[in-house]
Each structure stands twice: as C-alpha cells, then as structure tokens.
Amino acid sequence: MAEHVDLTVETHVMGSRTTLTVVRAEQCEALAALHIAHVAVIDACAPYAVVRTNLSGAFLQVCLDGAGQTLLDGRWYAHRPGVASFSPAHALHAFHCVPRKRWRTAWVRFMPTSPRSVHGALAPSMMRFDGTVLEHAILGLSQEVATGNDPGTCAVWVDVIDRYATRLLDPLQREPRLVLVWNAVAGDLARDWSLKELARLASTSEEHLRRLCQKSLGRSPGRQLATMRIARAAHLLATTGEKVEAIAREVGYANSFAFSNTFKRLTGLRPSDFRAHPRRHEDPSGLH
Known part of the structure; x- marks a missing residue:
C-alpha cells in the first residue's frame, strides 16, 4: 500500500x-x-x-x-x-x-x-x-x-x-428526476432537507432515489447533499469575508461544530484553516 x-x-x-x-x-x-x-x-x-x-x-x-x-x-x-x-x-x-x-x-x-x-x-x-x-x-x-x-x-x-x-x-441530464431534486436543493441549501422530501421531488420512493443517486452520482442522497453544501461553503470561504458561522447557516448547518467537522471530513481542513491557507491559482510549474 x-x-x-x-x-x-x-x-x-x-x-x-x-x-x-x-x-x-x-x-x-x-x-x-x-x-x-x-x-x-x-x-x-x-x-x-x-x-x-x-x-x-x-x-x-x-x-x-x-x-x-x-x-x-x-x-x-x-x-x-x-x-x-x-x-x-x-x-x-x-x-x-x-x-x-x-x-x-x-x-x-x-x-x-x-x-x-x-x-x-x-x-x-x-x-x-x-x-x-x-x-x-x-x-x-x-x-x-x-x-x-x-x-x-x-x-x-x-x-x-x-x-x-x-x-x-x-x-x-441523463436522469431528469434528479435534475428537479438537486436544482431545488441548490436553490435552498439552508433548508433542512429530508430524504422523504427529496424522494417526493423525484416522484419516487426513498429507496429508488437512493438507487438513482448511486447510479448517476456515485453517492447516496445524504452524501450528495453534504458535498453540495460543503462545495458552496468552500466557495464562500474563498471568495467572501463572511463569518464562518454565517456561512454554516447559509448552507444548512445550525451547529457550527457539526459544520466544521463535516467540512474537515470532506476537504481535509477546518473552515478557518481553509480560509487562512495561501491561495495558489496554478502549480509552480504552470502545468496544473
């Protein structure tokens, strides 16, 4: 290994x-x-x-x-x-x-x-x-x-x-039911989305929604929701001066500790460390 x-x-x-x-x-x-x-x-x-x-x-x-x-x-x-x-x-x-x-x-x-x-x-x-x-x-x-x-x-x-x-x-785009679901989620990440609500948007059962997400996205609905929230949070941390607590609420985390833990699990850094980390737009060689 x-x-x-x-x-x-x-x-x-x-x-x-x-x-x-x-x-x-x-x-x-x-x-x-x-x-x-x-x-x-x-x-x-x-x-x-x-x-x-x-x-x-x-x-x-x-x-x-x-x-x-x-x-x-x-x-x-x-x-x-x-x-x-x-x-x-x-x-x-x-x-x-x-x-x-x-x-x-x-x-x-x-x-x-x-x-x-x-x-x-x-x-x-x-x-x-x-x-x-x-x-x-x-x-x-x-x-x-x-x-x-x-x-x-x-x-x-x-x-x-x-x-x-x-x-x-x-x-x-290959699964129109998921387009409806995740467009709605992206428009209101602060909402406390439940699997039942997501399945209703897709006009399917909760178990079938799990299968659709796994097949099209390679992850469960819950993990897709978390990754969308953290992706938005990372964008806000990198491009705005909003406080970490405000960003957490904006992407659906009432508990800043839970937000910080999820952010670290998915990105490897705490939100404050992510924001403080030096920004590089390209690798030193210019290849990436």
Whole structure:
C-alpha cells in the first residue's frame, strides 16, 4: 500500500521518468474561448504526486492505463483504467502514483471563469468513463499546435474534447428526476432537507432515489447533499469575508461544530484553516 502525500502542503512532483503532453490556453484560442486552462496526457510513475489545497478551477481526469490514487470527498480512491475523477473549484484535491506502477491519464483543467468551476457545479465524483477518444483528441490537438496550428483544425479537436467532457460531467441530464431534486436543493441549501422530501421531488420512493443517486452520482442522497453544501461553503470561504458561522447557516448547518467537522471530513481542513491557507491559482510549474 502506497503512503499518501501530505495534504497540508501544495505539492507538484513530476519525477524524471514521467512524460507529459500538454496544450495550454495561451497556445490555443479555442481552449481559451471555452474557458479551458489546459488539457494533457501524462504517463507517470512514482514519485509523481500532486496536492492542491485550494483548486482554483475544476479538474477532470480519466485513467487510461495503470493505477494511481486520487483523493475526493475526503477519501482516497484507487484510480484505475476506465474511471474518471472530477474535482470542483475551491476543493482539496490530491493524487499520486502507486509505487512500481505506471499511471497514464488524460485531464482537462477548467479556468476559474468556466461554468464547471462556479459554485453549484457538480460535486466531487468518481465515474466510469472510457477516455480513449478524449486521449486521442488531446494528442491530436497537441500535434496540430506543434506543427500547423491551424485555428480551424484546433477548433475541431477542442470541440471533441469539450463534447466528451460535457458527456461525462452532465450525468444529471441523463436522469431528469434528479435534475428537479438537486436544482431545488441548490436553490435552498439552508433548508433542512429530508430524504422523504427529496424522494417526493423525484416522484419516487426513498429507496429508488437512493438507487438513482448511486447510479448517476456515485453517492447516496445524504452524501450528495453534504458535498453540495460543503462545495458552496468552500466557495464562500474563498471568495467572501463572511463569518464562518454565517456561512454554516447559509448552507444548512445550525451547529457550527457539526459544520466544521463535516467540512474537515470532506476537504481535509477546518473552515478557518481553509480560509487562512495561501491561495495558489496554478502549480509552480504552470502545468496544473
């Protein structure tokens, strides 16, 4: 079992045997137009490790081959082929290679201005997804930027990347009953939502709602509600000067102690520590 990295320190370790293909918005107008900071394919091995204590823009990463470890929702997950991870902005996010194993992934990093990065966007998620086409589109874009850099051809590659990201990141659109439920919740996070109320909004039983959420979101209704509340709280802590107690009430926690405990469980930091932590919009290398 690999030792996990220190989650209190911004970290970006590449290692000499890790190779990276990356295209940034500064190199490609089509990426910038869609508020995508950069896209990449990486073939990594230990000591490759990344920790972002306050992710400035949402991040999508799909495992293509090998094995790694990814932190989301305050938990470590085995990140294997055919599985994608999504981390929203202002979240604690980390991943690293497993010793003696290579790990090949493709990623899309969104700008803070992207709709994917605003509060209320999809909560942290691990999802089944075949990243083969996404990988080929990123490599195709990289080749075009390095050779002809024709704007029209680049736009075609970027359109494919965006379409596949959208297909993955809009799971609620595949289940209209959940759209009604979570749109209502997002509009009133302070409300004391019960499972019975959520099921009524979905016009289904409580048990069936659990199954729908597990299938589409990879989590129970209760955990989805908690992650939405903490995602909103993290956004407010990072972008406003509101008091922690006021933010707790705004996202549905009458008890500040319970809010602090849940926030730490899902982000790794207490709310006050999260707000006090230095903000970095990009890793020192500029790759993430």
